[in-house]
Amino acid sequence: MIIQPKTRGFICxxxxxxxxxxxxxxxxxxxxxxxAVKGPRNALVIxxxxxxxxxxRIVAAFGAGAxxxxxxxxxxxxxxxxxxAGWYNSAAFEEAASEAGLK
Numbered sequence: 001m002i003i004q005p006k007t008r009g010f011i012c013x014x015x016x017x018x019x020x021x022x023x024x025x026x027x028x029x030x031x032x033x034x035x036a037v038k039g040p041r042n043a044l045v046i047x048x049x050x051x052x053x054x055x056x057r058i059v060a061a062f063g064a065g066a067x068x069x070x071x072x073x074x075x076x077x078x079x080x081x082x083x084x085a086g087w088y089n090s091a092a093f094e095e096a097a098s099e100a101g102l103k
Contacts, residue, residue, distance in 0.1 A: 020088035021095075027055065028096050031062040039064030046071045048093075049086025057093060067103040 006014045043060040047053035048070025060066040070093070074086035097103070 014082045015085035015088055017083070017088045017091070020085055021092035024054070024058075024089050024092035025096065027058050028062050028093075031058055034063065036065070037063045040066050042066060043068045044071065045069070048072050049074050049084075049090045054086075054089055054093065061093075061097050061102050062100065065102070068097070 004014065037059070039060055043057070043066045045053050045057040045060070045068060048057045048068075049072035053070070053072070057068050057070050061068050070090060072086055072090060074084040074090065076087055077083040
């Protein structure tokens with residue numbers, strides 16, 4: 001599928017899976033580059049697909065080594081529509097966490 005940017009006013013209504021994966025990986029690498037933090041062993045993050053929720057999940061997982069569960073409401077790709085940015089962010093996070101041996 002070729003993803004064309006579509007906007008409504010100043011909001012982009014399409015998301016690119018590779019772009020989302022790159023920005024999640026940048027956040028993960030940033031956190032990995034900092035000293036480890038003392039934190040929870042397990043974390044439940046509500047609203048974990050973007051913004052503060054995604055950042056909190058990344059820090060808990062990659063900064064403190066916590067197992068995380070993210071709760072969010074995002075939509076998968078359907079027909080000619082792309083998935084939401086949060087969907088792609090969460091998929092990228094899950095992949096990075098799996099590669100790092102985190103649950």
